[in-house]
Amino acid sequence: MNVRRADVIVVGGGTMGTAAGWALAKQGHDVVVLEQFGHVHSMGSHGGKTRIIRHAYAEGADYVPLVQRADALWQELEAATGTNFLIRTGGLDMAAPGFGHAVAARRSALEYDLPHEWLTGAEVNRRWPTWRLPDDWEVCYSPDAGFLEVEPSLRALATEMARHGGELRTEEAVQDWSTADDAISVRTTRGEYRADRLVVVAGSWTGHLLAAIGLPLEVRRKPVFWFKVDDESRFAPDRFPVFIAECADGNFYGLPVHGEPGVKAGVHNGGKATTPDTIDRTPHPSDYEQDLAPFMSRCLVGASEEVVSGTVCMYTMTPDEHFLIDRHPEDPRIVFATGFSGHGFKFAPVIGEHLAALATDEAVQPYADFALSRFALHAG
Ligand SMILES: Cc1cc2nc3c(=O)[nH]c(=O)nc-3n(C[C@H](O)[C@H](O)[C@H](O)COP(=O)(O)OP(=O)(O)OC[C@H]3O[C@@H](n4cnc5c(N)ncnc54)[C@H](O)[C@@H]3O)c2cc1C
Known part of the structure; x- marks a missing residue:
């Protein structure tokens, strides 16, 4: 051979x-x-078509120079291949009172002098009427955030x-x-x-x-879903920023309608421990009906608890x-x-x-x- x-x-x-x-x-x-x-x-x-890119990094300011370099390289790759796959929508890092995600994002933005705005839930609802957040939520808005098409x-x-x-x-x-x-x-x-x-x-x-x-390492089963909305144009990339929302019910993320029907959302925290060989790859209603679906219908005007499609992906977690x-x-x-x-x-x-x-x-x-x-x- x-x-x-x-x-x-x-x-x-x-x-x-x-x-x-x-x-x-x-x-x-x-x-x-x-x-x-x-x-x-x-x-x-x-799997799952799209991935959020955000720079005001709540997981730690040390990630900021890395994501800045990555962003520049993604743009170089777009130019070299004549393609466009980085779509800037702005990003909302949101937290209910008592949760630290938005403050942590702002800390990174301040440390690296990144463009951002500090908003209340009420201000978000006025500016993006698709949102129906409780007035007292804290939100860090970053205009450079967006998503990558996988x-x-x-x-x-x-x-x-x-x-x-x-x-x-x-x-x-x-x-x-x-x-x-x-x-x-x-x-x-x-x-x-x-x-x-x-x-x-x-x-x-x-x-x-x-x-x-x-x-x-721990491998976790992570389903993601596309929820039905009444008017997709209100959830389009130029009107609906990517978001992360931390609250008592979970740590949720979402992206605009893009490429297929529905607004994409998932739960970042939790997930069943599994292996690549034994994972249940079928998405089930029980994966979203307790936490994610109620969040979507409660906080987004025109989003339903009805799912259009879903897929199952894996996280590989460190402690x-x-x-x-x-x-x-x-x-x-x-x-x-x-x-x-x-x-x-x-x-x-x-x-x-x-x-x-x-x-x-x-x-x-x-x-x-x-x-x-x-x-x-x-x-x-
Ligand atoms: C639902 C979900 C949502 C996410 N959202 C975001 C987000 O919004 N933003 C973000 O930045 N990140 C996000 N992530 C995380 C991000 O997608 C992952 O961190 C990243 O894809 C991990 O890359 P990887 O190369 O480690 O794994 P993979 O992309 O899975 O690559 C590993 C590859 O190794 C191959 N392989 C394994 N064993 C062998 C072998 N023996 N021989 C040959 N090939 C082998 C596999 O087939 C696979 O193709 C998300 C992840 C999931 C699951």
């Missing part, structure tokens, strides 16, 4: 794998990305990867690999590879592929909900990134650049906030 030799093999051609392949190819490395399914699919963590975003990364000589092989699952002093060998369902470096970005499958390390990006503790030639905890998509090109640097330059250190050692340190 022929063995394909490459500088770097990337395991997983989903969100971060396509981005890593793009960044490595752009730097001139001979890279092969191996994906078990087709390119862009609904079996992992990038398929054209990942296609743009793949197109640019190919233009720079990178290779994406689909319908080819990695079965195992082994290390020797002179190379890393990878066996797939279709062939064998040998490389100097390995990048493992297998999403919800990463814990299984790197079982020997015992990564602190602190920050990413997990590092070198393998026993072999620094192996780099991995996982645990994107339901908020990684917007960062893909900047994570790709970081992975490319980690894989090819020994002097580059992993970001401390995302390093594996933080969990060992916490445990100690």
Whole structure:
């Protein structure tokens, strides 16, 4: 059997794998990305058509420079491929009294001098009459937020990867690999590879592929739905900003009507622990009728509790909900990134650049906030 030799093999051609392949190819490395399914699919963590991008980052101000760099790279990719997949709608980070999401978003906006407005629920209702928020909610409005269309975003990364000589092989699952002093060998369902470096970005499958390390990950089942609205034009991208809403009933997010019927919404918190092999991939009314549907009909004028369609996706959670990006503790030639905890998509090109640097330059250190050692340190 022929063995394909490459500088770097990337395991997983989903969100971060396509981005890593793009960044490595752009730097001139001979890279092969191996994906078990087709390119862009609904079996992992990038299903559901669209992803929010927001800069006033409530999860921590340290993310702001990363999302700013990612935003610039997404725009470069749009220009390079002549496509448009970043749609700016503005974004509403909202919280009921006693909840911290809006304040945390404002803190990041202030620290990085990002354009934003601090509003009450009553002010939001006046400005966007589609909303019917309680008057005393706190809201941070960010005009630069919006959403990315998943398929054209990942296609743009793949197109640019190919233009720079990178290779994406689909319908080819990695079965195992082994290390020797002179190379890393990878066996797939279709062939064998040998490389100097390995990048493992297998999403919800990463814990299984790197079982020997015992990564602190939990895969969660995350359904998302499109709700029927009475007048779709009032929920169009130019009239309805993306939103995150934190309140006693849950942590909800939503996006405008775009590309298909209904307004998209989901619940960020909670979710049943599962595995990629055993997950129930069918969306059920019980997934939304207790919390999400009542929120939609209560807080949005013209939104019903009736669902038009739904899909089931996976989050790969870390204990602190920050990413997990590092070198393998026993072999620094192996780099991995996982645990994107339901908020990684917007960062893909900047994570790709970081992975490319980690894989090819020994002097580059992993970001401390995302390093594996933080969990060992916490445990100690
Ligand atoms: C419902 C939902 C809503 C979300 N909303 C947002 C949002 O609004 N904004 C945001 O920024 N983020 C959001 N996210 C999070 C974001 O989509 C994820 O963080 C991101 O897609 C994770 O990328 P990944 O590369 O780790 O996983 P994936 O994109 O799933 O890629 C992993 C890939 O590895 C492949 N693979 C696994 N094992 C093998 C193997 N053995 N051989 C070959 N290939 C293999 C898989 O098939 C898959 O394609 C959301 C996630 C979900 C589920």
